[in-house]
Amino acid sequence: MEYATGLPQHSKVYEILRQHINEGVYVEGDLLPSENELCALHQVTRPTIRKALDRLANEGFIVRHQGKGSIVKGAPKGVGILAMKGTTSAVGKENLLTRIIVEPEIRSWSEAFSFSLSKVELESGCIYMERLRLVNNKAVFFDITMIPNINLPRFIGRNMENKSLFDVLRKNYRLEVKGGEQRILAITADERLQKFFGVPAGHPVVQLNRKIETNRLGFCLYSQVFCNTDEFVLSGNF
Amino acid sequence: MEYATGLPQHSKVYEILRQHINEGVYVEGDLLPSENELCALHQVTRPTIRKALDRLANEGFIVRHQGKGSIVKGAPKGVGILAMKGTTSAVGKENLLTRIIVEPEIRSWSEAFSFSLSKVELESGCIYMERLRLVNNKAVFFDITMIPNINLPRFIGRNMENKSLFDVLRKNYRLEVKGGEQRILAITADERLQKFFGVPAGHPVVQLNRKIETNRLGFCLYSQVFCNTDEFVLSGNF
DNA sequence: TAATTCAACTTGTAAACACAAGTATCTATG
DNA sequence: CATAGATACTTGTGTTTACAAGTTGAATTA
Numbered sequence: 077m078e079y080a081t082g083l084p085q086h087s088k089v090y091e092i093l094r095q096h097i098n099e100g101v102y103v104e105g106d107l108l109p110s111e112n113e114l115c116a117l118h119q120v121t122r123p124t125i126r127k128a129l130d131r132l133a134n135e136g137f138i139v140r141h142q143g144k145g146s147i148v149k150g151a152p153k154g155v156g157i158l159a160m161k162g163t164t165s166a167v168g169k170e171n172l173l174t175r176i177i178v179e180p181e182i183r184s185w186s187e188a189f190s191f192s193l194s195k196v197e198l199e200s201g202c203i204y205m206e207r208l209r210l211v212n213n214k215a216v217f218f219d220i221t222m223i224p225n226i227n228l229p230r231f232i233g234r235n236m237e238n239k240s241l242f243d244v245l246r247k248n249y250r251l252e253v254k255g256g257e258q259r260i261l262a263i264t265a266d267e268r269l270q271k272f273f274g275v276p277a278g279h280p281v282v283q284l285n286r287k288i289e290t291n292r293l294g295f296c297l298y299s300q301v302f303c304n305t306d307e308f309v310l311s312g313n314f
Numbered sequence: 315m316e317y318a319t320g321l322p323q324h325s326k327v328y329e330i331l332r333q334h335i336n337e338g339v340y341v342e343g344d345l346l347p348s349e350n351e352l353c354a355l356h357q358v359t360r361p362t363i364r365k366a367l368d369r370l371a372n373e374g375f376i377v378r379h380q381g382k383g384s385i386v387k388g389a390p391k392g393v394g395i396l397a398m399k400g401t402t403s404a405v406g407k408e409n410l411l412t413r414i415i416v417e418p419e420i421r422s423w424s425e426a427f428s429f430s431l432s433k434v435e436l437e438s439g440c441i442y443m444e445r446l447r448l449v450n451n452k453a454v455f456f457d458i459t460m461i462p463n464i465n466l467p468r469f470i471g472r473n474m475e476n477k478s479l480f481d482v483l484r485k486n487y488r489l490e491v492k493g494g495e496q497r498i499l500a501i502t503a504d505e506r507l508q509k510f511f512g513v514p515a516g517h518p519v520v521q522l523n524r525k526i527e528t529n530r531l532g533f534c535l536y537s538q539v540f541c542n543t544d545e546f547v548l549s550g551n552f
Numbered sequence: 553t554a555a556t557t558c559a560a561c562t563t564g565t566a567a568a569c570a571c572a573a574g575t576a577t578c579t580a581t582g
Numbered sequence: 583c584a585t586a587g588a589t590a591c592t593t594g595t596g597t598t599t600a601c602a603a604g605t606t607g608a609a610t611t612a
């Protein structure tokens with residue numbers, strides 16, 4: 077995988093290291109190369125490397141120890157509630173699949189999952205998509221995402237299969253998640269969810285309505301997630 | 315108020331600015347002095363100022379805009395613990411009641427809601443309590459709390475009615491919440507929850523299993539919360 | 553042998569400099 | 583008057599240099 081060329085150096089290093097941690101090049105407990113070694117590796121200076129490490133540390137990927145080095149922690153601090161955790165076994169990336177139900181397309185806003193929209197957002201319309209997340213070929217998440225159609229060139233048509241939406245936004249559009257609000261409730265599966273999850277009528281399902289703020293002022297993502305928590309629970313750190 | 319002399323410069327600047335924001339010297343929407351102005355004010359160089367601002371921005375106190383300045387945001391990021399939010403109306407404190415179902419008592423650990431316990435925790439036994447939270451005399455939360463029975467003198471017998479457990483722990487035992495993990499799932503109400511919440515069989519309920527870490531090393535609280543999200547959803551900022 | 557010291561690492565802090573890029577404002581021009 | 587452009591701000595990125603402070607392990611010393 078290559079990286080967008082427009083990114084500043086510290087972001088590039090951050091992306092590379094982050095991906096290496098995610099891919100298992102470095103595993104929990106490992107010592108990252110020293111800052112000076114990373115300088116030589118990436119042909120940048122120490123402040124640049126330090127900025128990348130600052131961010132990794134801040135997000136919980138690594139812990140730094142003066143005089144010792146940067147230790148990989150692996151599990152990043154949850155950005156709200158995002159991660160999935162098996163009740164019986166751990167979820168390996170190899171078992172994770174994303175199936176697109178509705179390809180990204182431009183729609184007018186129907187509603188934004190109980191969050192109120194600004195005038196600009198309403199006028200711009202939204203990019204709408206539906207995805208199903210499967211673990212071991214079993215549907216666990218059903219995900220509706222709505223993004224304001226503001227300055228996202230070539231987003232429609234971009235292949236989102238098995239890609240993290242956040243990764244795409246961060247790497248291609250420099251959009252970073254800054255925070256947000258989420259509302260959680262329990263519902264019973266409607267016909268559609270029954271079909272997706274293969275569960276009977278009356279089956280309890282977790283519903284998350286999320287408004288996700290970004291570094292672009294006033295630009296928020298809205299997502300609604302339904303989760304079948306029979307085998308996998310939603311897990312988050314705070 | 316003065317500031318510890320041992321702190322590095324960027325931390326001192328951070329503390330000063332943070333306090334000024336909290337005290338209302340700068341209010342939401344205000345433009346902070348420019349980086350160069352802050353340099354002159356505090357007699358440090360721009361990288362030092364920028365490090366302080368980095369941290370303030372990261373914690374949500376300010377938002378920075380290239381070419382414009384740093385705008386005070388005021389509201390710091392939430393701690394990740396979910397609050398309650400009415401689907402119809404806001405929840406005033408006057409309408410909030412806590413009813414003790416099981417007074418704090420010492421038990422042996424039966425289990426810790428799917429979290430594994432350390433040897434020390436197991437040997438110490440736990441303080442167990444059950445509480446019901448009511449809004450407008452309607453049960454919304456049912457809360458089971460388990461606390462390791464380690465160095466908490468006079469905790470048993472303490473009146474917990476309408477008191478925040480966290481407040482009691484912080485004020486009387488200097489225990490501060492540092493972080494934790496929560497697992498969320500949807501279940502159907504069992505007989506007990508049906509009675510508490512006044513809901514029929516098969517009614518969906520949100521279940522949260524939480525492990526809450528404190529500033530005392532290795533000392534964690536465990537809590538299990540059941541929530542009837544018919545009228546009130548769980549809401550959290552991140 | 554056991555403890556201490558020292559040297560060679562590591563990350564942390566801080567300065568001074570340069571230029572890029574975004575924003576707002578004033579000014580000259582049509 | 584309205585618009586385009588220059589300019590003077592702002593924050594963003596990146597380098598270079600220097601030293602402080604914590605950790606580790608090997609060499610030295612008791």
